[in-house]
Amino acid sequence: MNDMSDPVMLSALEHYAYCPRQCALIHIEQVWDENIYTMRGRDVHERVDEVSGESCGATRIERALPVWNKRLGLVGKADVVEFFDDIPFPVEYKSGRSRRGRPEILQLCAQALCLEEMFGVSVPKGALYWHGSRERREVEFTEAMRAEVERAALAVRELLEQRIMPPPVNDKRCDGCSLKDSCLPSVVAERERGRKVMRELFAIEGGN
Structure with a gap:
């Protein structure tokens, strides 16, 4: 069992x-910058961030539900959890239009693992709701997804505990990232390339 005194946030996954x-x-240097995408996301989440509950027929709906998984050392909050016959069904709200993104699915599956431990039941499915396009897509949590959540939880814990700062990806992901000005991906990547060239050059000269 992991130490929940220093848990990993679901958002970090x-x-x-x-x-x-x-x-x-974000989670080591505490850097956070706003752009149009983060502002839209914040606006969407303000609608579901107030803790509340209601019943609609046989379905119970909980909003901003705190969730955790002691085995993996995870903690966070689920935007919406619908309970059908006491079986939780997490729904994660996203701004923008529907897209098939791995990060969103990973976070949703992590919520399911938390709910399974908390309520002692299997949580086979959940959904992503895209506010921009008003689309809701159901996601089935496969064994591969569950294993990926566990690997990611271990990787994030190692990154946070050892305070590792990975190199920038410097690809199309950077264009929509609010931290681009703080990260400076092209500058850092160019510097790393220069260091690599110098190391290879000295290795060649040393071999002669």
Whole structure:
């Protein structure tokens, strides 16, 4: 069992899946910058961040539900959890239009693992709701997804405990990242390339 006195936030799993450097900047360096995408996301989550519950027929709905998994040392909050016959069904709200993103699915599956431990039941499915396009997509939590959550939880814990700052990805992900000005991906990547060239050059000269 992991030590829940220093848990990993569920949001860190999504950040790590998107970009390990982004995860480190946010959760180690406490860097957070706003852009149009983060502002939209904040606006959407303000609608579901107030703790509340209601019943709609046989379905019970809980909003901003605190969740945790002691085995993996995870903690966070589920936007919405629908209970059908006492079986939790997590629903994660996202801004923008529907897209098939691995980070969002990883975070949703992590919520399911938390709910399974908390309520002692199997949580086979959940859903992503895209506010921009008003689309809801159901996600089935496969064994592969569950294993990926566990690997990501271990990787994020190692990154946070050792205060590792990964190199920038410096690809199309950077264009929509609010931390681009703080990360400076092209500058850091160019510097790393220069260091690599120098190391290779000295290795060649040393071999002669």
